[in-house]
Amino acid sequence: MPRVSPVKTVATFEDYVRFETTSDVRHEFVDGNLFVKAGGLKRHNFVAGMLYAKLLPISVARGCYTYFADVITRMPSGTGYYPDVLVTCDSSMDTNRVVYRPNILIEVLSQSTEAIDRGEKWEQYQTIPSLEQYVLLSQNEAIAEIFSRNDDKWLYERLTGDATLRFSSLELEIVLSDLYKNLPQADTEES
Numbered sequence: 001m002p003r004v005s006p007v008k009t010v011a012t013f014e015d016y017v018r019f020e021t022t023s024d025v026r027h028e029f030v031d032g033n034l035f036v037k038a039g040g041l042k043r044h045n046f047v048a049g050m051l052y053a054k055l056l057p058i059s060v061a062r063g064c065y066t067y068f069a070d071v072i073t074r075m076p077s078g079t080g081y082y083p084d085v086l087v088t089c090d091s092s093m094d095t096n097r098v099v100y101r102p103n104i105l106i107e108v109l110s111q112s113t114e115a116i117d118r119g120e121k122w123e124q125y126q127t128i129p130s131l132e133q134y135v136l137l138s139q140n141e142a143i144a145e146i147f148s149r150n151d152d153k154w155l156y157e158r159l160t161g162d163a164t165l166r167f168s169s170l171e172l173e174i175v176l177s178d179l180y181k182n183l184p185q186a187d188t189e190e191s
Contacts, residue, residue, distance in 0.1 A: 003116065006033035013078045017097055020072070029072075029080035030120070037082050038112045042184045043139040048084040048108045050179040051137065055087060055104075058172045064089040064103070072098045073105065075124045083121075084108045089169065090130060101130035103169055108137045122147070126154065132169050140186065142177045 009032050010016050016029040027034040052068040059066040066087045072080045080098070087104040094100060105125055107117040117136060125134050136145040144159045148168070159165060165174045 003030070003035050003120075006035055008034040010034060013074060013080060016080055017072065017095075020097065026070070026082055028082060029078075031079070038110070041110070041139075043186060044084075044108045044110050046184055047137055047139050047179055048106070050181075051106060051174075052085050054174050054179075055085065055167070055170070055172070058167075058170050059087050059089075062089070062170055064170070065091055067099065073102050073128075074098050074100050076127050076129075077124065079124050081121055081124070087167075087170070088130075102128060103130055104133045104135070104167060105131060106135045106137065108139050110139055133167065135165070137179070142180045144176055 007027065008019070010019060010029070011032065013029060016027070016034065019034065020027065026037040028037050048068065052066060055066045064087055066085065068085055069082065071082070071086065073083055073086060074080050083102070083105045085104075085106040086099060086102045088094065088099050088102045090101040090103075091099070092101075107113070107121065109117055122134065125131055132149050134147040137143070142161050144163075144165055146157045146159065146165070148155045148157070159176050162175055162177045165176045166172070167174075
């Protein structure tokens, strides 16, 4: 599903960040335009939260930081996105709202965001020199798609069920199906 019309236009990334400090809703910043960030529903939030809970203690032990939903990642192009979960091990340039050098970015797919996560965001995320892994998670079942940087190439892996999701920079392995235990029932508005 393509983006809907922008709600506002601003001149710079800094203007965008200033606007976000006063806004009641989150926006993503693309080509000078602000687009309302789709809100996650229960399943989306649950899967992202389960992964965040597993990443947080390991990342802290390794001197890294893990953030959930409300932190902007700035692209080299100046675009700004709110990934569902991110890990950064170099916070030297970061501000209270913005991460500049993420190592791992995770998006939980939904019908309203999947095309953007697979297309526009993936194109932008590949330009981040520090990025080691980009992970796409289904919100409905134990499926993960992992893009891992290997020198100047990106390797793709698809996992399902009880497969092991590996975050090599954190030396962490997670059984994928563990992220989906007790997954809330879907209702008619979730897909």
